[in-house]
Amino acid sequence: xxxxxxxxxxxxxxxxxxKHRDQRRKDKHSSPYINHPIxxxxxxxxxxxxxxxxxxxxxxxxxxxxxxxxxxxxIRKEFxxxxxxxxxxxxxxxxxxxxxxKKFQVSHAPHIQDKSKIVKMADKLxxxxxxxxxxxxxxxxxxxxxxxxxxxxVCDGLRGVNASLEEAxxxxxxxxxIF
Amino acid sequence: xxxxxxxxxxxxxxxxxxKHRDQRRKDKHSSPYINHPIxxxxxxxxxxxxxxxxxxxxxxxxxxxxxxxxxxxxIRKEFxxxxxxxxxxxxxxxxxxxxxxKKFQVSHAPHIQDKSKIVKMADKLxxxxxxxxxxxxxxxxxxxxxxxxxxxxVCDGLRGVNASLEEAxxxxxxxxxIF
Ligand SMILES: [Mn+2]
Ligand SMILES: [Mn+2]
Numbered sequence: 001x002x003x004x005x006x007x008x009x010x011x012x013x014x015x016x017x018x019k020h021r022d023q024r025r026k027d028k029h030s031s032p033y034i035n036h037p038i039x040x041x042x043x044x045x046x047x048x049x050x051x052x053x054x055x056x057x058x059x060x061x062x063x064x065x066x067x068x069x070x071x072x073x074x075i076r077k078e079f080x081x082x083x084x085x086x087x088x089x090x091x092x093x094x095x096x097x098x099x100x101x102k103k104f105q106v107s108h109a110p111h112i113q114d115k116s117k118i119v120k121m122a123d124k125l126x127x128x129x130x131x132x133x134x135x136x137x138x139x140x141x142x143x144x145x146x147x148x149x150x151x152x153x154v155c156d157g158l159r160g161v162n163a164s165l166e167e168a169x170x171x172x173x174x175x176x177x178i179f
Numbered sequence: 180x181x182x183x184x185x186x187x188x189x190x191x192x193x194x195x196x197x198k199h200r201d202q203r204r205k206d207k208h209s210s211p212y213i214n215h216p217i218x219x220x221x222x223x224x225x226x227x228x229x230x231x232x233x234x235x236x237x238x239x240x241x242x243x244x245x246x247x248x249x250x251x252x253x254i255r256k257e258f259x260x261x262x263x264x265x266x267x268x269x270x271x272x273x274x275x276x277x278x279x280x281k282k283f284q285v286s287h288a289p290h291i292q293d294k295s296k297i298v299k300m301a302d303k304l305x306x307x308x309x310x311x312x313x314x315x316x317x318x319x320x321x322x323x324x325x326x327x328x329x330x331x332x333v334c335d336g337l338r339g340v341n342a343s344l345e346e347a348x349x350x351x352x353x354x355x356x357i358f
Contacts, residue, residue, distance in 0.1 A: 003230040005184045010235060013192055014221045017214045032211030035196045042193045051182040056189060 005053055008079075012057045013038065015078060019068040026136035036126060037063055043122035048165045055115045058086035062119055066091045082115075089116030090123065102150055109157030117158040121165040124151050124158075128172050148173065184232055187258075191236045192217065194257060198247040205315035215305060216242055222301035227344045234294045237265035241298055245270045261294075268295030269302065281329055288336030296337040300344040303330050303337075307351050327352065 016037055023033035041059035044050050057079055064070035065087055072091075076084035089112040092101045109120065128151055131144055139147075152173050159166055195216055202212035220238035223229050236258055243249040244266055251270075255263035268291040271280045288299065307330055310323055318326075331352050338345055 001181050002184050002232070005181050006188065006230050006232065006235055007224050009185065009188045010217070010220050010224055014214075014217050017211070017217050021208060021210050021214060029200060031200050032196070032213060034211060034213060035193075035200060038189070038193050038196050041189050045186050045189055051185050053181070053185065056185055 008053055008057060009060075012060045012079060013041075016060045016064055019064045019070050023067065025130075026138075027130065027134045028137050029134070033063070033067075036130075037061070039126045040119065040122045043125050043165070044118055047125060047168050048118055048122060048162045050118055050162060052115065054080075054082045055086065055118055057083045058090075058115065059119050059122055061087050062090050062123060066094065086113065086116045086119060089113060090120050106150070106153045106157060109154050114161045117161045118165065121155060121158050121162060121169060124155055125165060125168055125172070127151070128169070132172070132175070187232055187236060188239075191239045191258065192220075195239045195243055198243045198249050202246065204309075205317075206309065206313045207316050208313070212242070212246075215309075216240070218305050219298065219301045222304050222344070223297055226304060226347050227297055227301060227341050229297055229341060231294065233259070233261045234265065234297055236262045237269075237294065238298050238301060240266050241269050241302060245273065265292065265295045265298060268292060269299050285329070285332045285336065288333050293340045296340045297344065300334060300337050300341060300348060303334055304344060304347055304351070306330070307348070311351070311354070 013034075017034045020033040020037070024030040025033055025036060037060050040062060041056050044056055044059045061070075061075060061079070061083065065072055065075065072084055072088055075087050093104065094101070096104060109117070112120070128148065131139070131147060135144055155166075155169050155173075192213075196213045199212040199216070203209040204212055204215060216239050219241060220235050223235055223238045240249075240254060240258070240262065244251055244254065251263055251267055254266050272283065273280075275283060288296070291299070307327065310318070310326060314323055334345075334348050334352075
């Protein structure tokens with residue numbers, strides 16, 4: 001069992017790191033994009049205390065289909081249908097406008113499977129914490145405010161599956177970043 | 180056990196990714212540096228068929244002390260003394276000149292512990308394969324040749340602990356890259 005976990009996790013993070021190789025985060029360090037999905041996987045484990053291999057793999061892969069040339073079929077073939085279905089639950093439909101994508105995240109959140117809710121909370125926790133510490137230089141305080149309001153609406157639809165992640169998010173939402 | 184492996188591996192890759200955040204590889208893509216240690220860990224598992232958690236963690240961390248602000252003490256505190264001792268076995272002494280560091284790798288290789296030999300072979304396999312596919316733009320064919328000659332000398336001192344890694348390295352050394 002240990003062998004399988006080790007192989008699956010390293011294979012998954014290597015796959016994601018290669019897919020995201022040419023992407024950088026919008027933060028002031030232009031951090032490698034892969035640092036984000038790794039941090040989301042760590043949130044699943046350390047904050048969510050949720051130790052499910054498929055969920056951790058999906059956390060590592062959660063932005064590959066949305067942001068790289070990676071397809072759902074590729075994820076399914078490499079990592080199986082459960083991992084693929086979690087990734088697709090948290091993948092924005094890029095045929096929608098940016099505004100519609102944001103609206104769809106709010107309306108869609110309550111309807112995704114529990115493991116996907118955990119990945120999505122871990123993702124929002126990472127992004128919101130990151131913005132507090134390290135906002136993209138181009139973002140105004142109003143943009144940050146808007147992001148927090150939207151993020152809270154999405155997270156409201158994810159409640160009921162992981163109290164620790166909810167609590168960590170609640171602390172952020174109650175912090176003084178919000179007007 | 181599964182829980183511990185999952186937590187240790189993700190914690191380790193997150194630590195390494197943060198330490199290497201501002202570093203890029205010398206390849207033509209300026210790839211994030213972290214892609215390299217992740218690939219070395221994958222070589223340990225997929226080529227070496229070696230499924231030892233401490234060795235995989237050391238592979239993920241193997242360049243942190245040499246190339247970032249990370250210290251041996253930090254590795255020992257976070258990941259324990261076995262992981263730290265493997266990392267230190269494969270860490271160059273930067274007080275030496277570049278030439279002396281390269282010579283020391285050759286003379287030191289036979290004397291490191293077996294797990295360190297596996298990490299070092301996996302590292303050399305990654306770097307030599309990478310140079311074939313994706314050499315730094317500034318490297319001449321002579322530089323590449325010299326790197327292969329030196330790499331083979333180091334690897335000669337690492338033999339006897341993992342036949343699969345040795346075989347993969349032998350195939351590279353016999354490939355037509357060498358004059
Ligand atoms: Mn994300
Ligand atoms: Mn290395």
